[in-house]
Amino acid sequence: xxxxxxxxxxxxxxxxxxxxxxAQAQRAAAILQLAYQKRALVRVPAPVLAQVCRGVxxxxxxxxxxxxxxxxxxELSRTAAQQAGHMLARHKLSSxxxxxxxVVATALQFDTAVIATADPKDIRRLTASFSRIGIFxx
Amino acid sequence: xxxxxxxLSVSIPGELAEAVRKRxxxxxxxxxxxxAVAHELEREGVRVLLADxxxxxxxxxxxxxxxxxxxxxxx
Numbered sequence: 001x002x003x004x005x006x007x008x009x010x011x012x013x014x015x016x017x018x019x020x021x022x023a024q025a026q027r028a029a030a031i032l033q034l035a036y037q038k039r040a041l042v043r044v045p046a047p048v049l050a051q052v053c054r055g056v057x058x059x060x061x062x063x064x065x066x067x068x069x070x071x072x073x074x075e076l077s078r079t080a081a082q083q084a085g086h087m088l089a090r091h092k093l094s095s096x097x098x099x100x101x102x103v104v105a106t107a108l109q110f111d112t113a114v115i116a117t118a119d120p121k122d123i124r125r126l127t128a129s130f131s132r133i134g135i136f137x138x
Numbered sequence: 139x140x141x142x143x144x145x146l147s148v149s150i151p152g153e154l155a156e157a158v159r160k161r162x163x164x165x166x167x168x169x170x171x172x173x174a175v176a177h178e179l180e181r182e183g184v185r186v187l188l189a190d191x192x193x194x195x196x197x198x199x200x201x202x203x204x205x206x207x208x209x210x211x212x213x
Contacts, residue, residue, distance in 0.1 A: 003213070015187070015191070018194045018195050019194055025194075025195055026198060026199065026202060027198075027205070027206075029188065029191040029192075029195055029202075030199070030202035030203050030205070030206045031206045031209070032184065032187070032191070033198050033206070034203065034207060034210060035184070036181065036184045036185065038210070039177075041177075042184055068184075068187050069179050069180055070182070070183025070184035070185075070186070071183065072180070112211045112213055113211075114209055114210055114211070131211060133211065134209045135209060137209075
C-alpha cells in the first residue's frame with residue numbers, strides 16, 4: 001500500500017493560511033514537498049476538521065485547501081475509532097486526546113506515514129511502538 | 139451508490155501494457171488504471187498547491203527539507 005503524509009489541525013491551518021502562519025507554513029510546505037517527491041498521498045483525518053472549522057465565515061481558507069484534489073479527507077471508520085480508543089487506554093490517556101489518537105489510527109492505515117503536527121509530544125506517545133510512522137514537528 | 143463507469147480508449151507503449159497485464163491480469167486492468175489515474179490527479183493537485191505556497195512563501199529552506207527527510211520513516 002501507499003505512503004502518506006497525515007495533516008493534523010495545525011498543519012491544515014498552516015497550509016490553508018500560509019501568510020498568517022509564517023514559519024509553520026514554511027515547514028509544512030517542506031514536508032509537503034517531500035511527500036510530493038515520494039509520491040505519497042496527502043490525507044486529513046475527518047475528526048481534525050472539528051478543530052479547524054469554526055463556521056461558514058471562517059472556513060473559506062480551509063475549504064479551499066480541502067477542495068484541492070491532492071488533499072483528501074479520510075472518513076473515520078468504526079475500526080479506526082476503536083483502534084484509537086485502544087491506544088488511549090494502552091497509554092492511559094483521557095478522551096481529551098481522542099483526536100490525536102484518530103490521527104495516529106489514520107496513519108496506521110498506510111504502509112508508512114508521516115504526521116505533520118505542532119504537538120509532537122502528544123502524538124509521539126501514541127506512535128512510540130510504530131516505527132513505520134514518522135513525526136514532523138511544525 | 140456505485141459510480142458509473144466510462145469507457146476510455148488509450149494507447150500506451152507495448153512494454154508497459156505487457157508489464158501491467160503481467161502484474162494485474164486482463165480483468166484487473168481497469169481497476170489498476172483507475173487507481174493510477176486517480177493518483178496522478180492527486181499529485182497534480184499537490185503540485186498546484188506547492189506552486190501556490192512557493193509564490194507566497196518562497197521555496198522551502200534546505201534546513202526544513204533536511205528535517206523533513208529525517209522525519210520520513212524508512213520503508
